[in-house]
Amino acid sequence: MTSTFKPATxxxxxxxxxxxxxxxxxxxxxxxxxxxxxxxxxxADQRLDMSGLAEIVDYQPSELxxxxxxxxxxxxxxxxxxxxxxxxxxxxxxxxxLLGGAAGQGTVGGLIACNLAGSRRIKAxxxxxxxxxxxxxxxxxxxxxxxxxxxxxxxxxxxSKLMTGSYGTLAVITEAxxxxxxxxxxxxxxxxxxxxxxxxxxGGVQAMTEALGSVNEVSGAAHLPAHVAxxxxxxxxxxxxxxxxxxxxxxxGPSVAYRVAALHDMLSKFGKIEELHSQNSKxxxxxISDVEYFADNQERxxxxxxxxxxxxxxxxLHILEGRPGEVFYDWGGGLVWLSVEPADKASQAQVRRxxxxxxxxxxxxxxxxxxxxxxxxxxxxxxxxxxxxxxIKDGFDPGRLLNPGRMYEGV
Amino acid sequence: MQANPVSLSDSFIEELRGxxxxxxxxxxxxCLQHGKDESWHESLPPGAVVFAHSTEEVSEIVKICxxxxxxxxxxxxxxxxxxxxxxxxGGVCIDLSEMNEILNVNAADLxxxxxxxxxxxxxxxxxxxxxxxxxxDPGADASLGGMTATRASGTNAVRYGTMxxxxxxxTVVMADGRIxxxxxxxxxxxxxxxLTRLFVGxxxxxxxxxxxxxxxxxxxxxxxxxxxxxxDLESAVDTVITTIQCGIPxxxxxxxxxxxxxxxNAYSGFDYPEQNTLLFExxxxxxxxxxxxELVGEIAADNGAGEFQWASKAEERSKLWQGxxxxxxxxxxxRPGAKGMATDVCVPxxxxxxxxxxxxxxxxxxxxxAPIVGHVGDGNFxxxxxxxxxxxxxxxRVEGVNRRMVLRAIAMGGTCTGEHGVxxxxxxFLVAEHGEALSVMRAMKMALDPxxxxxxxxxxxx
Ligand SMILES: Cc1cc2nc3c(=O)[nH]c(=O)nc-3n(C[C@H](O)[C@H](O)[C@H](O)COP(=O)(O)OP(=O)(O)OC[C@H]3O[C@@H](n4cnc5c(N)ncnc54)[C@H](O)[C@@H]3O)c2cc1C
Numbered sequence: 001m002t003s004t005f006k007p008a009t010x011x012x013x014x015x016x017x018x019x020x021x022x023x024x025x026x027x028x029x030x031x032x033x034x035x036x037x038x039x040x041x042x043x044a045d046q047r048l049d050m051s052g053l054a055e056i057v058d059y060q061p062s063e064l065x066x067x068x069x070x071x072x073x074x075x076x077x078x079x080x081x082x083x084x085x086x087x088x089x090x091x092x093x094x095x096x097x098l099l100g101g102a103a104g105q106g107t108v109g110g111l112i113a114c115n116l117a118g119s120r121r122i123k124a125x126x127x128x129x130x131x132x133x134x135x136x137x138x139x140x141x142x143x144x145x146x147x148x149x150x151x152x153x154x155x156x157x158x159x160s161k162l163m164t165g166s167y168g169t170l171a172v173i174t175e176a177x178x179x180x181x182x183x184x185x186x187x188x189x190x191x192x193x194x195x196x197x198x199x200x201x202x203g204g205v206q207a208m209t210e211a212l213g214s215v216n217e218v219s220g221a222a223h224l225p226a227h228v229a230x231x232x233x234x235x236x237x238x239x240x241x242x243x244x245x246x247x248x249x250x251x252x253g254p255s256v257a258y259r260v261a262a263l264h265d266m267l268s269k270f271g272k273i274e275e276l277h278s279q280n281s282k283x284x285x286x287x288i289s290d291v292e293y294f295a296d297n298q299e300r301x302x303x304x305x306x307x308x309x310x311x312x313x314x315x316x317l318h319i320l321e322g323r324p325g326e327v328f329y330d331w332g333g334g335l336v337w338l339s340v341e342p343a344d345k346a347s348q349a350q351v352r353r354x355x356x357x358x359x360x361x362x363x364x365x366x367x368x369x370x371x372x373x374x375x376x377x378x379x380x381x382x383x384x385x386x387x388x389x390x391x392i393k394d395g396f397d398p399g400r401l402l403n404p405g406r407m408y409e410g411v
Numbered sequence: 412m413q414a415n416p417v418s419l420s421d422s423f424i425e426e427l428r429g430x431x432x433x434x435x436x437x438x439x440x441x442c443l444q445h446g447k448d449e450s451w452h453e454s455l456p457p458g459a460v461v462f463a464h465s466t467e468e469v470s471e472i473v474k475i476c477x478x479x480x481x482x483x484x485x486x487x488x489x490x491x492x493x494x495x496x497x498x499x500x501g502g503v504c505i506d507l508s509e510m511n512e513i514l515n516v517n518a519a520d521l522x523x524x525x526x527x528x529x530x531x532x533x534x535x536x537x538x539x540x541x542x543x544x545x546x547x548d549p550g551a552d553a554s555l556g557g558m559t560a561t562r563a564s565g566t567n568a569v570r571y572g573t574m575x576x577x578x579x580x581x582t583v584v585m586a587d588g589r590i591x592x593x594x595x596x597x598x599x600x601x602x603x604x605x606l607t608r609l610f611v612g613x614x615x616x617x618x619x620x621x622x623x624x625x626x627x628x629x630x631x632x633x634x635x636x637x638x639x640x641x642x643d644l645e646s647a648v649d650t651v652i653t654t655i656q657c658g659i660p661x662x663x664x665x666x667x668x669x670x671x672x673x674x675x676n677a678y679s680g681f682d683y684p685e686q687n688t689l690l691f692e693x694x695x696x697x698x699x700x701x702x703x704x705e706l707v708g709e710i711a712a713d714n715g716a717g718e719f720q721w722a723s724k725a726e727e728r729s730k731l732w733q734g735x736x737x738x739x740x741x742x743x744x745x746r747p748g749a750k751g752m753a754t755d756v757c758v759p760x761x762x763x764x765x766x767x768x769x770x771x772x773x774x775x776x777x778x779x780x781a782p783i784v785g786h787v788g789d790g791n792f793x794x795x796x797x798x799x800x801x802x803x804x805x806x807x808r809v810e811g812v813n814r815r816m817v818l819r820a821i822a823m824g825g826t827c828t829g830e831h832g833v834x835x836x837x838x839x840f841l842v843a844e845h846g847e848a849l850s851v852m853r854a855m856k857m858a859l860d861p862x863x864x865x866x867x868x869x870x871x872x873x
Contacts, residue, residue, distance in 0.1 A: 060761075062652075062656055062761055063759055063760075063761050064655070064656065064759075064760065065759070115605075125572075125576060128605065128608070129572075129575075129576055138851055140854075142847060142850060142851070143847055144845075144846075144847040144848040144850070144851050145845075145846070145847070145848060146845070146848045146851075148824050148825060148826060148844075149759045149824040149825070150757045150758060150759055150789075150790050150791075150824070150825050150826055150829065151757075151789050151790065152564060152568065152573060152757050152786075152789045152790075152791055152826075152829040152830060153757060153826035153828065153829055154561065154562045154612050154826075154828050154829065154830055154831065154832045154833070155826055155827065155828055155833060155837070155841055155844055155845065156612075156833055156841060156845070156848075156849075156852050156870045156871065157609060157612070157613060157617075157852050157855055157856075157870075158562070158575065158608050158609060158611065158612055159848060159851060159852070161575070161605045161608030161609065162604055162605055162608070162609055162855075164605065165604070165605055166604055170604075181658050182656070182657060182658035184658075209519060212521075213518075213519075213521070213629060214629070215629060215631055215632040215695065215696050216696065217695065217696075217699075251660075251699070252702055252706075254698060254702055255695070255696065255698045255699040255702050258696055258697075258698035258699070259696060259698075259699075262696070308520050309519070309520060310519055310520065359595045360595065361595055361602045378602055378603065379595075379602035379603075381602065381603055384589050384590075384591050385591055385603065385606075388585070388591060388606065388859065389603050389604055391858040391859060392604055392609075392855065392858060392859070394858060395851070395854040395855045395857070395858035395859075396851065396854065396855075407603070408603075
């Protein structure tokens with residue numbers, strides 16, 4: 001029988017893992033379980049619920065970092081930072097509704113375990129680039145910490161990077177320190193409205209590439225095909241009935257105005273240009289980062305595809321040929337969100353083939369538990385890389401107790 | 412230090428020659444040179460040096476060494492500062508400097524793939540016509556393989572990050588000779604554990620890096636640099652703190668104390684005021700650069716700064732930054748015949764003034780010559796002890812000041828090394844800083860290099 005342990009202190013986490021090691025019990029690690037449907041389904045003997053470790057341990061705005069326990073909801077972090085006009089630069093997304101749950105449930109530990117980042121990733125990097133240090137309990141039942149509060153350190157292997165994106169398979173994170181920065185004074189979004197009717201995915205990617213290659217420090221670049229744009233809560237985006245490319249510029253007032261003007265001149269050859277101010281900009285980029293457009297239609301498989309930006313549109317349109325589905329692009333075209341029917345093995349194989357052909361990789365972000373258990377959720381590794389992966393896993397968690405099978409079968 | 416170097420048999424050398432033919436040397440001079448970096452650490456020569464020309468050759472060499480359990484020490488340009496390239500147990504040094512081809516510039520995706528022996532200046536000269544550049548600039552003209560292996564940074568890190576943020580993928584020959592590519596062409600990689608960043612900063616202890624894909628940036632539309640003297644260290648550092656806390660995206664913000672300014676003037680032929688000084692550089696659009704310069708100007712004025720001296724011409728700027736990059740040599744020139752020992756602590760920025768002032772006091776009390784320079788925007792600074800390693804009393808004082816500073820930095824939530832790395836020199840401090848994490852690192856090392864042949868004796872003692 002599976003029971004759930006809900007520790008309230010670091011010491012209790014250590015006890016739980018030590019017990020699991022001694023009794024060879026596998027553990028599923030959850031925060032608020034908001035991303036439980038992401039990754040391969042875990043079949044573990046017991047559950048370790050980290051939501052009881054929820055506290056901001058240390059936050060002084062002038063220090064430019066925040067330290068919190070792993071179970072702290074991101075919503076609490078965001079609120080604390082917003083009160084001081086600061087933010088996490090990597091724009092952590094909220095996939096709650098996307099994965100069929102409620103909004104605002106994600107925790108710090110889950111964010112790091114899944115290495116998530118929103119649209120600002122192209123400029124600011126992902127979660128792993130903002131994790132300054134952490135405390136954890138390894139699968140050997142040993143407490144360790146790595147990093148600290150400084151932005152640079154070169155003291156041996158970069159465990160923060162290894163931990164980020166390991167989906168809880170290496171160690172149980174109990175506390176994390178993240179870098180914070182002042183929020184920008186002004187946010188503006190330059191919109192390109194493409195002509196009505198027709199497919200402008202290639203054009204959108206081209207426009208984004210030009211904008212990102214310019215000196216205008218674009219901090220968000222997304223392209224929404226017409227039927228996706230139509231679902232935006234921002235009138236300027238949904239109202240036109242056309243495909244929309246969105247480019248975000250942030251910073252102090254005068255230079256934002258200058259850069260917006262430069263982008264306007266540069267991009268008007270593609271379509272009609274419009275500009276969003278702060279409120280609408282914030283709304284739009286939250287929709288995009290949280291992939292709100294694909295929260296409905298839960299029965300469709302949802303893919304997050306990473307490709308060289310120049311290939312994005314071609315790959316997506318190829319996959320969607322003759323299948324019901326939808327796509328939009330973030331990160332200048334390098335990130336393709338694709339929802340497709342039917343959610344079966346054959347279609348997943350086709351996605352992998354198309355993406356693999358251009359050296360990209362694909363993650364099945366949403367699919368039934370049966371599907372996720374029967375196909376590769378993450379891009380499969382070749383024999384040598386899987387060997388390395390297993391050796392790293394065994395270095396941290398030789399009993400393979402933590403989140404078994406979450407990333408790869410048997411690991 | 413080099414207790415029992417392994418001896419390399421003739422038949423083993425012949426096996427290596429089967430791979431690299433004439434590109435192998437066992438001459439004492441070549442081995443001595445390859446066992447030494449740019450610091451005061453003595454040379455620990457390998458038994459042989461091979462000059463590799465391809466990933467496949469490196470793989471073959473490592474396979475032979477693995478079979479005989481002979482240590483392998485990768486070598487870029489030997490500019491590291493903590494005894495990184497010393498052959499603690501002897502063995503074979505693989506010199507990668509002849510693998511110096513720039514393989515592919517991908518302007519649309521802003522990346523470039525290089526061989527590990529390409530040097531940072533060579534890369535930027537090559538890129539000049541493309542309008543792109545690679546920002547990471549340690550003072551030395553180091554190899555990109557070495558910079559990747561040491562997770563190097565430089566004066567631009569405050570805006571562009573370090574090698575950690577700018578290496579996208581690499582090809583690595585593992586300790587058993589197998590070749591892996593850490594991630595695919597898609598830059599926002601998410602497949603599996605983050606091997607790329609595991610190898611960045613691994614100091615040659617996990618494998619040999621034979622190809623690197625790096626992120627590039629567009630050369631900014633406008634650049635301007637300025638030098639600004641301050642009445643004291645505190646007001647200079649306070650200016651830095653406020654600038655960073657306001658989120659002003661300065662590209663460079665460097666501190667040179669009054670001793671270093673004297674060294675700079677003498678070595679590089681400037682006549683700046685010999686006061687505690689900040690060097691700035693701003694990158695962006697015309698409007699952005701003007702705006703940043705004004706904001707920083709106000710902050711500096713509030714802290715009692717003197718005149719900004721601007722360098723807007725490219726030649727003036729490159730002379731200024733070359734002067735900054737030559738700090739180590741300029742400092743050594745203050746006392747001919749002496750050696751330099753560059754420390755490298757990094758602290759949370761709010762503790763920076765306190766940390767620098769205390770070490771300054773300590774240096775003065777111990778009557779040492781030790782200019783201070785710093786990538787202060789990151790909280791990182793170097794005290795460069797100019798010393799005579801044969802003077803036992805002086806060395807004792809140097810070590811005392813250094814140890815107190817490192818422990819103070821760690822107590823402040825900082826680190827003993829912000830960019831130079833661990834090598835041999837900082838192993839003991841790693842214990843103070845990491846405690847239990849060392850056992851995790853050890854497990855990692857054992858998992859990937861069970862026979863401990865990759866640059867043994869560095870980072871951690873097994
Ligand atoms: C004057 C001066 C100023 C400096 N300023 C800075 C600075 O501002 N910031 C900074 O970060 N550093 C600085 N350094 C230190 C040094 O330049 C860096 O550490 C640099 O990255 C070393 O590169 P290298 O090619 O010389 O490597 P090497 O010294 O040859 O090697 C360094 C380490 O990397 C390993 N290695 C080298 N190549 C490979 C490879 N291809 N695969 C695997 N492992 C490899 C070696 O085994 C060794 O452990 C400075 C040094 C000097 C002398």
